[in-house]
Amino acid sequence: VAGASKHTTQYSEETKKACIKFTNEWGTNCLDLACSHQAPVDIIETMISIAGREILYETDYEGDTVLHTACDSGGSIELVKVLLDAGGKDLVLKQNDIGDNALHCICRETKADLLMTKLLISVGGRALLMQQDNNEGDTPLHCVCERVDLPPDIAKEMLHIGGKELVMRQNSSFGQTALHKACSCGNIETVNLLLDIGGLELTLIGDDYGETALHSLRLREIA
Template identity: 25%
Template sequence: MHPKVYEAAKSGDFDSLITIISGNGEDLFHQTTPKENNILHLAAQYKQVNFIEHLLQSPSGPSLLWQSNYKGDTPLHVAAKVGSYRAVRMFIDLSKSLHWVVENGQADASKELLRKQNLHKDTVLHCAIRGGHDLVVELLIGEDPQLCDITNTADESPLYLAADRGLSCTIELILGVFSLSSSHKGPKGLTALHAGISLSLTSWEKIMEKRPEAIKEGDDLGWTPLHYVAYLGKVEAVRLLLQHDTSVAYDLDKAGESALHLTAYQGYVNVIVELIRSCPDAFDMINTKGQSALHAAVIGGRENVVKYILGMPNMEDLINEQDNDGNTALHFAALHKKYNIIYILAQDKRVDHLAKNKDHFTALDIFSAHNEDLMESRVFKVGLLNTVRRG
């Protein structure tokens, strides 16, 4: 691109551009930078709206609007990225005034421009959301609500992108659009509800209310939003989800784990309390390995969860639940060398210390096989022997 043309577009000096072109020919209108930006791209990038207005009124101006740079961005993409509301408005208004004749009739030039995707399949709406430009977002979805349905190469819908970036106002704008097919999808099977976990509960619930089907949708790991908030210990989010749909508490991920197993492994007693309050039979759940929440707590080394479960009445079946390999919680405490948990379990007279797994090993057999040092072995054996004597 001619240096003076570049400077004119960057500074917004349209008179200077005309002077340069008058002396050097119309071809200067169509020159581009190494990134294949034309003068309209440049003017949009630097928000030179007066320059843009004059340029679009010139005979060569409108054709520049459909040209793409090396990333596939049109000048409208660029204007949306930088949040130039006036430039976006002018580009849309110009496209509305144009009429394209195609093989099967007349095409809507404005919709064609708005829905044009770059090399990453981003529309102008993706660009505006990524930049956090709510006024431009509102303008774009007002002109074409179906922009909310288009996902990019990364499988990001506009709603997912807004949720992932924590943009509450943008989320409300998108959810306010009447579009039954409006997408909430994201990459790797994630949804806007997954991505919005870090949002305020008010904004998160709005997604839930408008897209209730997302509550039950799992990502590529099979994790629903409940799996995530339970794993992270977000008790209020857990409560909110269960108020909308308790059935999700019984869903297992692709590894066979429920939200209860995950939160027990992480040690969040308050989340366990909430899950049991909403789903009293949740402790009956076992994973695909036949393991209970108590097994998960022991594997995670969560003494607080073990104590909480032992403190509940009528839990004999759970306390001595054997997994598919016949291992009880006490077996796992021995397998994973959780000495404090071994002691806690050994003090509870309901724990069956003589239970054998499918290899016919008791917990003491497993511990002895570790060939631990004398002091650790003595602690374990004393605990179990005391249990035997009480029995």
């Protein structure tokens, strides 16, 4: 009887794990869905405990991990902390099919905030900012500079970590700096932050078409 009880318990745990890891036609598992619907943190922790750490690295049909999902859907900082505590630096540096890491996702999310940015950078380090262009060649800073609705503190935090090297960084698709992006969107507060670090040297950098950030600003005024 004791042996039967042990077998039943083991089978039950295996069934629970299989249920959590079950994916739908879009490659989305139950943990992804729980995170996208803002399930309580204790439930998320339990699901990870049952399914194992490897579930954090499973991806849907767009290459998104559960961390991408949480960041894309405006997940709470408590939720993201749970995922990072379990997945660590490898998880935060993982890129999806369009090359976005979790910080790229946050920069596109309407609820992006400074605390979430700091949390992701604290785990991913400079590599998260400096070594991970997406498929459009953009760093997270490029993405932030295109968002006039975001507080400048987010760009300021990135610049605090990345410094002049990040400011002068040209994207790999069209050779644009973050200043090109900020000027093209009329993101004046961020323009000032970038110029404080990059100075005149930054304004003289041309993209692959030979256009400086001033060209981008002028084109915006004409439009």
